[in-house]
Amino acid sequence: MTHPSDTSAGAQARYLEALRRSTPEERLAAAAAMSAEVRTLAEAGVRSRHPEYGPDDVRAAMADILLGPDLAAAVALRRPGSGE
Secondary structure (H helix, E strand, O other): OOOOOOOOHHHHHHHHHHHHHOOHHHHHHHHHHHHHHHHHHHHHHHHHHOOOOOHHHHHHHHHHHHHOHHHHHHHHHHOOOOOO
């Protein structure tokens, strides 16, 4: 297994050993926390690029990012209050 270019081989080995010692529950919790952090960063990016967006606009932009525009539009049509 190769290590990331910004990580030394020793640091990567220590990380992998710590990961191996983790329980499945600990690994799942870490993955969930990282996922939430990535979403927070993506939302911040949307707000940075579009400071005029309100909360609904940010949610719509995130749906486009996460689902793709076609699926996001299809989901929006089924959302209560969407007019359909």
